[in-house]
Amino acid sequence: MSDEDVQVIKPPNTLSAKVSKGGPGAVDLEAIERAEAVIAGMADNYLEWVEEDLVKLQKSYDGLIGDRDNAKERMETIFGIAHDMKGQGGSFNYDLMTILGNDLCRFIEDKETASDVDVEVIGLYVSAMKVVIAQRMEGDGGAAGTEVLNGLAAVVEKLTR
Amino acid sequence: MAEYNLERLNFLIVDDNKHMRALVTSILHALGVKNCIDAGDGADAFKELRHFPADIIICDWNMDPLDGLDFTRLVRTGKDSPNPFVPIIMLTGHTEMNRVVEARDAGVSEFLAKPISAKGLYSRVRSIIERPRPFVRAGLYFGPDRRRRDNPAYMGGERRKEAAVTEGGDEEAELSQDEVEALLNG
Numbered sequence: 001m002s003d004e005d006v007q008v009i010k011p012p013n014t015l016s017a018k019v020s021k022g023g024p025g026a027v028d029l030e031a032i033e034r035a036e037a038v039i040a041g042m043a044d045n046y047l048e049w050v051e052e053d054l055v056k057l058q059k060s061y062d063g064l065i066g067d068r069d070n071a072k073e074r075m076e077t078i079f080g081i082a083h084d085m086k087g088q089g090g091s092f093n094y095d096l097m098t099i100l101g102n103d104l105c106r107f108i109e110d111k112e113t114a115s116d117v118d119v120e121v122i123g124l125y126v127s128a129m130k131v132v133i134a135q136r137m138e139g140d141g142g143a144a145g146t147e148v149l150n151g152l153a154a155v156v157e158k159l160t161r
Numbered sequence: 162m163a164e165y166n167l168e169r170l171n172f173l174i175v176d177d178n179k180h181m182r183a184l185v186t187s188i189l190h191a192l193g194v195k196n197c198i199d200a201g202d203g204a205d206a207f208k209e210l211r212h213f214p215a216d217i218i219i220c221d222w223n224m225d226p227l228d229g230l231d232f233t234r235l236v237r238t239g240k241d242s243p244n245p246f247v248p249i250i251m252l253t254g255h256t257e258m259n260r261v262v263e264a265r266d267a268g269v270s271e272f273l274a275k276p277i278s279a280k281g282l283y284s285r286v287r288s289i290i291e292r293p294r295p296f297v298r299a300g301l302y303f304g305p306d307r308r309r310r311d312n313p314a315y316m317g318g319e320r321r322k323e324a325a326v327t328e329g330g331d332e333e334a335e336l337s338q339d340e341v342e343a344l345l346n347g
Contacts, residue, residue, distance in 0.1 A: 006297050006298070007298040008295050009298065014216065015216055015290050018169040019166060019290055022164050025168055025193050026164035027192050027283055031191070031192055035279030036279045037191075038191040042184065045180075080223065083223065086254050087275030087276055088275070088276060091184065091275075091278065092276075
């Protein structure tokens with residue numbers, strides 16, 4: 001496409017008229033820290049949310065086991081839940097939930113069907129996510145967290161080899 | 162970091178997950194935002210826009226029936242769109258290159274990867290305030306300019322292209338926030 005085909009439009013800059021710089025109420029470092037503290041203060045709420053998500057995840061996984069003919073749809077449901085869990089964990093210092101949620105999504109995203117091994121691997125991810133929350137493995141989970149990730153990776157590698 | 166007062170800005174948060182809506186709302190309130198409403202999907206959000214003059218929209222990707230991309234296209238090119246120029250921050254767990262390119266081509270202004278932090282969210286809002294981008298109409302595309310125009314003295318390469326090349330065609334590779342910026346801003 002040539003430049004002649006491109007029309008450039010300068011939109012009205014309405015934001016600059018509504019935003020002032022500095023002064024009381026401006027977003028300084030303290031405001032950012034306060035906002036981060038608000039997130040940290042929601043950690044108990046997060047644990048309630050994630051427990052609900054884990055129940056939904058287990059239910060969806062059970063659904064996959066009992067309905068392999070519709071594996072694609074069943075896995076899409078699992079993907080949606082795991083994707084939400086991935087997107088929330090790290091905000092509340094549950095980085096392992098973000099890592100495991102992401103790995104689970106990557107594992108199932110292109111699958112049209114679910115083999116026995118696939119189902120087993122998905123189950124392992126679900127179990128690992130439950131362990132992280134049950135044992136309150138915050139941050140990288142320390143030695144126990146490393147054990148969960150490495151142990152899971154080793155088993156998945158062995159199963160899918 | 163520049164200190165802006167956000168209390169007069171209207172935010173519309175669009176996410177099908179009520180917990181994410183609660184989280185983003187809480188962060189914005191803590192940053193001084195007073196006017197903030199939310200919607201559970203793109204269709205509801207579009208309805209809200211008719212009576213709520215949003216200054217910035219923060220939008221999730223995966224939603225039913227209208228997802229974040231469809232919503233963005235509707236805002237940018239819909240005949241009855243109340244504000245085709247409104248800045249849209251795509252807030253998503255999808256950070257693979259092909260996804261970022263897709264979001265850019267739908268007309269999003271900024272991209273913020275989940276999980277979010279207050280600092281990350283403010284930095285995207287600040288970018289929108291400090292670097293309002295011209296819009297272009299090019300073929301079927303209408304949205305923020307994806308090419309670098311704001312600095313005629315810029316002598317570097319075309320980072321958007323370089324980012325794509327660097328990834329060696331691995332469209333599912335996860336991108337860092339810097340790489341996302343390069344793809345979005347040209």
